[in-house]
Amino acid sequence: xxxxxxxxxxxxxxxxxxxxxxxxxxxxxxxxxxxxxxxxxxxxxxxxxxxxxxxxxxxxxxxxxxxxxxxxxxxxxxxxxxxxxxxxxxxxxxxxxxxxxxxxxxxxxxxxxxxxxxxxxxxxxxxxxxxxxxxxxxxxxxxxxxxxxxxxxxxxxxxxxxxxxxxxxxxxxxxxxxxxxxxxxxxxxxxxxxxxxxxxxxxxxxxxxxxx
Numbered sequence: 280x281x282x283x284x285x286x287x288x289x290x291x292x293x294x295x296x297x298x299x300x301x302x303x304x305x306x307x308x309x310x311x312x313x314x315x316x317x318x319x320x321x322x323x324x325x326x327x328x329x330x331x332x333x334x335x336x337x338x339x340x341x342x343x344x345x346x347x348x349x350x351x352x353x354x355x356x357x358x359x360x361x362x363x364x365x366x367x368x369x370x371x372x373x374x375x376x377x378x379x380x381x382x383x384x385x386x387x388x389x390x391x392x393x394x395x396x397x398x399x400x401x402x403x404x405x406x407x408x409x410x411x412x413x414x415x416x417x418x419x420x421x422x423x424x425x426x427x428x429x430x431x432x433x434x435x436x437x438x439x440x441x442x443x444x445x446x447x448x449x450x451x452x453x454x455x456x457x458x459x460x461x462x463x464x465x466x467x468x469x470x471x472x473x474x475x476x477x478x479x480x481x482x483x484x485x486x487x488x489x490x491x
Contacts, residue, residue: 349413377474
């Protein structure tokens with residue numbers, strides 16, 4: 280077999296976003312400490328030298344993986360927030376939004392990345408801070424903007440949309456998120472409480488006569 284034929288038979292080496300996706304798989308399987316650049320290069324079908332040219336250290340690769348993950352989810356809530364703002368039944372629309380938020384934030388992939396980043400937060404605070412800003416804080420600000428629009432038209436009664444957005448998010452996902460992270464499983468031991476109760480509690484503080 281010629282060298283050309285062998286090269287043609289090899290799977291193509293992964294670069295760019297594909298390389299980061301492969302590295303994410305390795306980090307999730309082995310954790311940060313157990314991951315080696317050799318393993319990532321082998322899994323991506325590239326040389327270690329090529330990997331180091333793209334990402335000069337394991338820390339740099341980890342940071343790039345987390346940054347790419349956050350960017351992939353950027354504005355994921357935007358269409359759902361647009362529907363919330365366009366709707367005419369605040370309670371019903373918030374219930375729908377709460378269900379979507381709970382499904383997304385508590386999904387297996389999101390939980391696994393959260394565990395990974397949280398576990399390395401002390402050793403890699405820059406990565407954790409970047410993830411917090413690009414993912415969580417960004418979505419809270421987007422939700423606050425939607426709440427501000429609803430308040431401007433009299434559908435909500437609030438002075439601080441950012442605080443309201445933060446409180447709504449924790450009412451919806453706080454208990455199940457805490458339980459799933461601390462039990463190390465994606466399936467809770469007890470059923471999650473209905474999102475309706477979280478929405479009703481939120482509206483008890485921020486609702487208007489038109490949105491009890």
